[in-house]
Amino acid sequence: MKRYVAVGGVCLFAGFALNTCVRGLARLEAAPANALAGSEDRMYAKKSLQTFGQNDADEMEEAEAGAPPPMAAPVQSAIGGFGSARGGGGKKVAMREDAPGAPPPPPAAEAPATPGRAWFPETFLFEPLVVTDASGLASVPVKVPDRLTNWRVLALAHSRSGAQAGAVSSFAGTLPTYVDPVLPPFLRAGDVVRVPVQVVNTTGSPVTRPLKVEAQGAAVEGGSRTVTVPAAGSVVEYVTVRAAQPGPVTLRASLGGTDSVVRTFDVWPTGRPVVETHGGTLAAPRTLELVGPENAVAGSERVRLLVFPGALGVLRSELSAAFGRGGVAEDAYALLLAGRAPELLTSLGGTADAESLKRMSALAGQRVLRAGRAPDVASAALLAEAALVHPDNPVLARLGERLSGQVASAQRPDGTCQGADGWTLQRLLVATADCARAVRAGTGSDAGRRRASAFGARVSGAFERYVARVQDGYTAAAVLASEGVSGTVRDTLRKQVREALQKRPDGSAFLPVGPGVVRADGVVPSETEATALAVLALVDDKEAPLADLGTSLLADYRPERGWGDGRANLVGLRAALALFKEPLPSQVSVVLERDGKVVSEGTFDAKALREVLALEGAATGSAGKHTWVVRAEPAVPGLGFSLTLGAYVPWRASETGKGLELAVKGPAEVKVGMPAEVTVQAASPAGMSLTLRQGLPAGVQVDRASLDALVNEGKVTSYEVEDGAVSLTLPPRGAAEPFSARFRVVPTMAGSLQAGASSLTPVDRPELVFHVPPATWAVR
Incomplete structure (x- = not known):
């Protein structure tokens, strides 16, 4: 052989x-x-x-x-x-x-x-x-x-x-010899930066070559000279780059005929951002009236159209990304996804790689087995359904049976499940709904069916007794999604969910989360998760605006994170699959027009349905009211879109704080490679969680150790570092208790560089944002 x-x-x-x-x-x-x-x-x-x-x-x-x-x-x-x-x-x-x-x-x-x-x-x-x-x-x-x-x-x-x-x-x-310019990830319009250009000689003899640096989209000073590099050595030359206008920059550095390198970066606009966003589904051409600012900074007007895939695209994307997320809920989600994927893909016109799904199931199963050794009831409710969708795996099947039995045994005499000191009735009802779903998943055996029947009878009675005390749409949707109610109780709760829905200016619908409302794990759910739960609650309700809810659901999806954490993704995917069951065409053309003229167009291919289609470009001349049209050929209800028209306008001399105050003090003296301190001070009404976003110049790196120290001191809940900014999440504070903190940064490039604006935003009230205009740093 x-x-x-x-x-x-x-x-x-x-x-x-x-x-x-x-x-x-x-x-x-x-x-x-x-x-x-x-x-x-x-x-x-x-x-x-x-x-x-x-x-x-x-x-x-x-x-x-x-x-x-x-x-x-x-x-x-x-x-x-x-x-x-x-x-x-x-x-x-x-x-x-x-x-x-x-x-x-x-x-x-x-x-x-x-x-x-x-x-x-x-x-x-x-x-x-x-x-x-x-x-x-x-x-x-x-x-x-x-x-x-x-x-x-x-x-x-x-x-x-x-x-x-x-x-x-x-x-x-x-x-043998090569050139390597060191560029920032971005610049801002008006920045002047000294760019180091390294020339390396790997040979055993000195080399003299002409060096030339030129750019499109920016001006280069001192870009032509002759350099001599010693044997097995290197030299660093500097050129000055001036970024006058926003837009892409292509820089080419060449060393005689031996090497040439092309690198690109963007020049960002300066000023205060003005953004208008609308969304919808592409079941038919969508006509929108968007109003652009009259005094936009030259070159800053941009339009971006995001088209989000239907159920097949979301499913493919989630099968790819789910395993890379960590946490008990995320592991349960990945295992559940691997078990249901073959059936779901087939129903949506896709195919599955059995070997790859088997591997995914094995890896996710290992994590779930570890988490399922001695879980609490909340974790058992998450893991039971995921394990039970693998009946061919005897280990997971036994685990699912055990976890489903554990959840059923936690039911109280009044029919509710879980609960502890300090729990509100609202949280108890949501947790009971989670338990009901977990127990219902274990009906693959005679014992499981008997267990589910007894549990369901008691939980139905509990929901009926407490229905009059359900005060918010999220809890009503959770009870309905558990399938633990029927008859007049179901009708009452459906009406409550429908009345709680709200419309956005673009016509999409969402379910808001009221004050004090939490999930079974005590975490405040996002509006996206609440909207997905509303879809599951109303999926058979002919009076429900399901298409408008689906618009929000698809528009809120992001391939890298799904709809949020593991619990949100469990609900979000179920809702997407319930709404968009029909397979998408093999190819869909998407066209964006302004005043009857095509601005951009793209194609969704069946092989690439896991991706979000992004069409972005300049929108010069968008000041005032214009008619924008988004259409898909053919029209597809399962495609959601988000159209954003953005521009920058000059900063106003002053801004109303709306109860928020923010002060930023940059370093007095800044040198390349030397740490410097940034001081931020903020004030807001008591009990308000805040997001403080501090703008930074190009090439300035944040010292994460100083941010970790703020987290350890309890001043900051978390932080996120990105190009040109650092965002701090601040915990709620008491009355008349200001926030003050310092963190270190390290400049990596010399020049005159703008720091970008800073802002202070309440986490629960994003419309109440307070800006601090940018400052210019002179880095030596």
Whole structure:
């Protein structure tokens, strides 16, 4: 019998190094057949946990437009069509074929012309299935990116009988001499920055070459000179970049004929942002009247259309992303998703990769088994249904039975479930609804059916007794979604949910969360979660505005996080699948028009339905009222959209605080590489949680240790760092108790740089925002 070896999950990604690689081909060989002793079966690939995400895929697509070698990029399903863990899909790339043993490409210095290096992903190959030849060898030709670094290759293999092997290798690429400009991730209009340009010589002789730095979208001063680099050394030259207008900037640095590198960044507008957003579904062309500001800063008017996939797209996206989220609820969600995926995909016109789903079930099952050893009732209610959707797995089936029985045994004589000192009736009823669903999931056995029947009778009586005391739409929706009521009680609660719904100006509907309302775990639910629960509560109600609720549901979905945490995603996916059951067409064209003229258009492909379609561009001339039209061809009810018209206007001399006050004091003296302190002071009404967003100049990095210290001191609940800003979540404070804190930052580039505006916003009242106009930092 012939022996075959397959490499599974061949993945190439950059290592930590300063020197990097030239374009070329890398030959990867699989482990020899004897690496898997005792296997005589044909071997198949085991998927690696490494994939490249949407950002890398986007970089690859951008490089294809300007790089000489064409790169076909058909969408490849990682799990029956699911994407990467960040919501965008991993792509299988058809690589260039070179004959084994062919000589390597000549060094760049020998080439008559050097195209600009412009493709810089950190991970550029994920090959989930490579079958070897009879000798146990396989070759994977690849086009190496322009990033100059050491590359690491991870290869995993296994046989059908379970034997496994793996290997990690590496290779390095470099150029004899090369140039590397160090650019900020962004600039703001009006910034002037000194950009360091490193020139490296890896040869054994000194090199003298002309250096040229030029840019489109910004002005470069001192961009042409001659540099001499010692043998095996480097020099750093500086050029001045002036960003006058917002928009994209493309900077090219070339070193004679030996190297040329192209990098891009954006110049952000300055001023106060003005945003108008509308949403809906694409069941028919949507006409919207949007009013742009009359005094917009030149070049700052932008329009962005996000089109959100229907149920199949959401399902694929969630199958990709769910396993990467942590927490008991998230693990239960991932296991439930893996168990229900084959049936759901089939009903929506998709297909599933059985082996990949089996692996996903195994990994999620391990987490659930650990969490299910000695759970409390709340955790047992979450885990029971997830385990019980795997009847073919005896371990999970037994776990589900045990957890369902644990939840049933926690029912009180009055029919409610869970509860503790200090609980409100509202929380108790929501927790009881969760228990009812968990017990109903365990009806696969005779004992489970008897248990569910007894539990259901008592819980129905409890809901009937307390229906008059249900004071909010969220609790009413939770009771209805549990399917524990019927008749007049159900009708009463449905009416309460319908009356609690609110409309947004764009026509979408949502269920607000009233004061003091919490979930079973004591956490305040988001409006998105409440809206999803309202969909489940009203899905068979002919009087309910289900289409408008579906608009909000799809518009609030984000591939990287779903609808929020694990509990929110459990509800959100059930609601999306209940609303949008029909398969989407194989292709859908989306067109955006302003005053009858096409502004942008794009296409949803069936293979890419896990992704959000984003159409974005300049919207110059949008001042005043204009008619915008969004249409899908063909019209699709299962597609939601969000259209945002944004611009920046000059800052007003003063702003009303609406009970909020914020003061920001930047460092008096700022030097590159030296820590500096930022002081923020805020005041607000008592008992209000706040989000303080501090704008930072380009190239300024936040010292996370100083932020961790604020969290440890209790001054800050949490923080989030992003390019150009840091956001602090402040806990509620008492009356006349101001907030004051300091944190450190480290500038990395010299110049005259604007810090961006800062803001103070109540978490529960985002419309009450107080801005502090930006300041300019002089960094030496």
